[in-house]
Amino acid sequence: xxxxxxxxxxxxxTPAGTIEAIYGMIVTQAREPxxxxxxxxxxxxxxxxxxxxxxxxLLLRRLRTAQDGVEPSQVLFDRFCEDMDDNLREMGVGxxxxxxxxxxxxxxxxxxxxxxxxxxxxxxxxxxxxxxKNILNGAGIDRARRLAVYAQAAEAALGLxxxxxxxxxxxxxxxxxxxxxxx
Numbered sequence: 666x667x668x669x670x671x672x673x674x675x676x677x678x679t680p681a682g683t684i685e686a687i688y689g690m691i692v693t694q695a696r697e698p699x700x701x702x703x704x705x706x707x708x709x710x711x712x713x714x715x716x717x718x719x720x721x722x723l724l725l726r727r728l729r730t731a732q733d734g735v736e737p738s739q740v741l742f743d744r745f746c747e748d749m750d751d752n753l754r755e756m757g758v759g760x761x762x763x764x765x766x767x768x769x770x771x772x773x774x775x776x777x778x779x780x781x782x783x784x785x786x787x788x789x790x791x792x793x794x795x796x797x798k799n800i801l802n803g804a805g806i807d808r809a810r811r812l813a814v815y816a817q818a819a820e821a822a823l824g825l826x827x828x829x830x831x832x833x834x835x836x837x838x839x840x841x842x843x844x845x846x847x848x
Contacts, residue, residue: 684737686834688732688744691720694838704815704841705801705808714770719816720838721745726782727823728831737832746770785820789813815841828836 668711695717701708706716725741728734749770777799784795789810796816797809820837826836 683832683834684740684744685722687737687741688748689835690834690838691724692717692748695720696843699841700812704812705805706804706812712800714773715777718769718774719796719800720739720819721774722778722781723816723823723838725778725832726785726820727826730824733827733828733832733833741840745774781816789817791797792816815839827838 695713697844698717701712706712721741722765722794725738728741729792731737746767750767753766754760758766777795780795780799781792784791790813793806793810793813796812797803800812801809822839823831823836
């Protein structure tokens with residue numbers, strides 16, 4: 666289980682620079698304009714958050730199968746939490762409200778991880794339904810299907826990446842294709 670307070674336990678073996686690079690790759694991929702322009706992801710704080718969660722989930726899902734994936738998964742999750750905390754503070758959220766918002770982020774993360782894990786194991790349509798609900802606010806099932814195809818392609822690409830490539834941040838997410846993707 667990923668726990669936001671594990672950084673109090675022991676020193677990290679995963680280099681911070683590598684995690685920064687990996688987290689940067691996730692953020693960069695989640696900011697690809699095609700997701701917003703062609704695939705209907707709302708270009709809002711919530712839409713960007715949900716797309717970030719989708720990519721984080723994809724990578725964490727793959728790291729679960731890696732022999733040395735536990736620690737990088739935790740460090741990556743911690744980096745995500747730090748980023749969310751920093752973003753809240755930059756938006757002017759007060760110190761007393763940040764913990765409540767962070768709790769909401771955690772609930773959103775774990776809820777989506779559970780929904781996506783169940784959905785991807787059930788097939789493309791189930792994943793499309795989960796994406797439609799969580800990312801597209803319940804509207805646009807055709808676009809959700811295209812996002813589901815992308816998520817399945819990303820899962821496959823990450824599955825082909827070797828463990829070292831994952832741990833060193835030398836893997837690539839597939840290019841999203843908003844027009845030619847069909848389920």
